[in-house]
């Protein structure tokens with residue numbers, strides 16, 4: 001049976017470290033607090049839930065949190081004005097606009113208006129571009145990819161020289177994970193919806209990262225015994241036995257994969273809590289840069 005990569009426990013350790021770091025910062029700079037803001041457009045239930053998780057985690061470690069709620073009907077131009085106000089507000093060290101946005105708003109225009117210096121999501125083209133270029137350092141790493149690398153490192157998994165297979169090529173997860181693993185000297189294969197012979201490629205992985213958003217897509221029989229499996233999927237499955245009516249499952253069929261993998265991250269309790277912990281870490285890194 002695979003060893004469980006307990007993202008919940010690892011994220012808790014990281015949040016405790018951040019809490020201590022902020023306590024020290026506040027001792028050295030008595031009137032100073034790291035400050036994070038989120039703009040949420042509309043009232044999507046899933047976004048409200050994610051924003052609440054970020055707010056709770058931020059407050060628990062001593063980060064001041066500001067939520068800017070906007071109506072669904074806000075125009076793109078009004079939203080861009082709000083973003084520029086946060087860019088210019090010296091008391092805010094990092095902020096993000098919760099995605100997805102209503103269809104009348106161009107997401108790219110929104111993300112590219114956020115100052116790269118406050119882009120704690122790490123989604124701005126300047127930050128992602130610097131991540132893609134060798135010998136360049138982005139100001140922020142995107143939270144989920146950063147959290148995945150942290151999970152691997154804190155679980156004592158050797159990356160250098162290993163063959164990593166990443167499934168999914170999104171700007172937010174697949175592509176930056178590909179780049180970070182390559183920077184850690186893995187040999188990386190980036191797969192996507194047009195990849196042929198996916199099960200055969202998966203079979204060659206020492207480290208497998210799955211981020212495609214299809215419940216239980218990767219089967220245990222596709223996985224080489226001893227592979228390290230990181231499941232980034234969070235798919236809601238209807239389940240009347242649950243109070244919420246849904247059950248969360250990953251992109252990997254956990255029962256069969258955990259019988260062959262050496263390590264596996266569960267869903268929930270794997271990558272998810274790490275994403276929030278990395279957002280807090282990015283906010284503190286940013287706040288410290290503002291102090292310099």
Ligand code: GUN
Nearest residue numbers: 050096097098099100121
């Ligand atoms: N929606 C779901 N996850 C995220 C995230 O990490 N950042 C933003 N801005 N929106 C999201």
